[in-house]
Amino acid sequence: MRNFLFLVILSTFGCSVPTGFNYKPVKFGSYEEGYDETTFENGVNVLKIISTQNHSREVLEHFFHFRATEKCRGYNYQLIELYEMIDICADGKCFESALHGKYKCTQEAN
DSSP states (O other), rough: OHHHHHHHHHHHHHHSOOOOHHHHHBOSSSSSSSEEEEETTTSEEEEEEESSSSSOOHHHHHHHHHHHHHHHHTTEEEEEEEEOOOEEEETTTOOOOEEEEEEOOOOOOO
């Protein structure tokens, strides 16, 4: 029910979130803005939303949930963990802000 409510709110207000974020797949550590995602055999997805322009946590969360909904083809997903990454550096480069989370699709597509 919580996920359904989130989707209703997202569909209603989703367009009001600033879209200056460059939503595309990127490799973590490349100092590009976008998302990096890994799917494990047990169905758990690890998703990092990476910002090089210091976007707010609200914007990063919007794109986290957008990607999870996209990956699960609109079906419900279970959020396992979600937290803001602080002082993020990889391969000698540092990001302005990032969000890290895990989720799992709860229904299979027919």
